[in-house]
Structure formats: C-alpha cells, structure tokens
Amino acid sequence: MSKFMIFLFVKFIILWVVTINLVSASTLRGDICKDSSNPDACRKTIERLKKEKEVDPNNTIRKIINFGLQRSLILKTNMTDWARHGNLWANELAAIKGCLDAVDVTVDDLRKTLKEVDELESAQKAQDMQEFTFHSNNIKTWLQNAINALQSCQDDDFAMPGLEGVVKQEALKRVADLMIATQLAIWTIEFPSRGSNKR
Ligand SMILES: *[C@@H]1O[C@H](CO)[C@@H](O)[C@H](O)[C@H]1NC(C)=O
Numbered sequence: 001m002s003k004f005m006i007f008l009f010v011k012f013i014i015l016w017v018v019t020i021n022l023v024s025a026s027t028l029r030g031d032i033c034k035d036s037s038n039p040d041a042c043r044k045t046i047e048r049l050k051k052e053k054e055v056d057p058n059n060t061i062r063k064i065i066n067f068g069l070q071r072s073l074i075l076k077t078n079m080t081d082w083a084r085h086g087n088l089w090a091n092e093l094a095a096i097k098g099c100l101d102a103v104d105v106t107v108d109d110l111r112k113t114l115k116e117v118d119e120l121e122s123a124q125k126a127q128d129m130q131e132f133t134f135h136s137n138n139i140k141t142w143l144q145n146a147i148n149a150l151q152s153c154q155d156d157d158f159a160m161p162g163l164e165g166v167v168k169q170e171a172l173k174r175v176a177d178l179m180i181a182t183q184l185a186i187w188t189i190e191f192p193s194r195g196s197n198k199r
C-alpha cells in the first residue's frame with residue numbers, strides 16, 4: 001500500500017467509526033422522514049420494510065432496493081393494465097405512457113444498483129477502499145437517476161392541467177412511495193450505519 005492509500009484508508013475507517021457513533025441512535029427510524037417531501041408516506045414505507053423480518057438486518061440497502069424494485073414492477077403492471085383496459089381520457093393515457101417510461105428507467109436503475117451492491121460488499125470484504133468508493137458512487141448515481149426519472153413523471157407527465165382524478169392520484173401516490181424508497185437507499189449508502197445496524 002502506498003502512503004496515500006494508507007492515509008485514505010485510515011481516513012475512511014475514522015469516518016466510518018464516527019458515522020456509526022453519530023447515526024446509530026437513529027437507525028432507520030421515523031426521524032429520517034422529517035426531511036422528506038412526504039413524511040407520512042416515508043414512515044409508512046419504513047413500517048412496511050420493518051415487517052419483512054426474514055431479510056438479513058445487515059442488508060438494509062438491498063432490502064430497500066428490492067422493495068423499490070418490487071413496487072416498480074407492480075406499478076408497471078398496473079399502468080400497463082390501465083393503459084390497455086382503463087377507460088382513460090387521452091391526456092391520462094399520454095401521462096401514463098410517459099410515466100411508464102420513467103418506471104422502466106427506475107426498474108433498470110434499481111437492477112443495476114443491486115449488482116453494484118454485490119460489488120460493494122466484495123470491496124468491503126477485501127477492504128479495498130478505492131473500489132468501495134467507486135461502487136458506492138455508482139450506487140448513488142443510479143439511484144439519483146431513478147429519482148430524476150420519477151420526478152419527471154410527477155412534474156412533467158402528470159402535471160398538465162385538467163388531469164385530476166383517480167388515475168392521477170393512484171399513480172402519484174405510488175410514484176411518491178418509490179421516490180421515498182429510493183431516497184432511503186441513498187441515505188443508507190451515505191450513512192452506512194443506518195444500513196448495518198440492527199433496527
Ligand atoms: C451483521 O454485522 C455485525 C457487525 O458487523 C456482525 O457481527 C454480524 O455477524 C452480522 N450479522 C449477519 C447476519 O451477517
């Protein structure tokens with residue numbers, strides 16, 4: 001190891017320990033929801049995640065991403081259904097189609113993220129900080145990309161005037177859920193102790 005690598009590594013360990021001590025008290029609890037745009041939905045999402053007890057407690061990020069992936073796939077099925085069989089107005093259909101593209105992007109990004117989490121865990125085992133940082137940044141990039149896509153569904157596809165009603169309400173509620181799950185995953189990667197402590 002070069003001096004620089006050792007320096008980075010020590011810095012990383014210090015940061016890790018400091019973060020664990022600072023954040024462990026607030027492990028994946030309701031209080032991280034207060035900054036979200038929809039605190040109630042955020043808390044409900046966390047409650048649902050907590051119920052999935054069969055999952056390794058050390059794998060919170062994987063759990064959150066799987067949760068998001070599952071939700072995205074259901075939303076995709078529902079939207080496809082609505083587009084085919086729903087009695088939709090033309091503008092509703094257009095919004096749904098636009099939003100379906102965003103959901104596709106999200107599914108793709110979440111799958112890429114899961115692969116990156118595998119890489120992240122290998123890097124962690126090998127104590128390779130450079131690799132760890134690389135994959136952790138990739139994860140943030142994919143998740144942010146998913147959030148941006150979902151944001152466009154909210155702010156562009158469903159924002160046109162005259163588009164009120166059940167379809168919009170249903171779609172936006174679930175999109176908000178997905179955005180929160182994605183944001184939670186970003187927080188988990190930014191504050192590792194949130195993902196590595198017991199709940
Ligand atoms: C979770 O992480 C802790 C601390 O790193 C470790 O002691 C424990 O064995 C891990 N549990 C599982 C199920 O991997």
Ligand SMILES: *[C@@H]1O[C@H](CO)[C@@H](O)[C@H](O)[C@H]1NC(C)=O
Nearest residue numbers: 074075077078079081082170
């Ligand atoms: C959405 O899809 C799921 C899974 O296919 C289904 O169980 C649910 O009833 C659907 N919901 C709506 C509102 O279409």
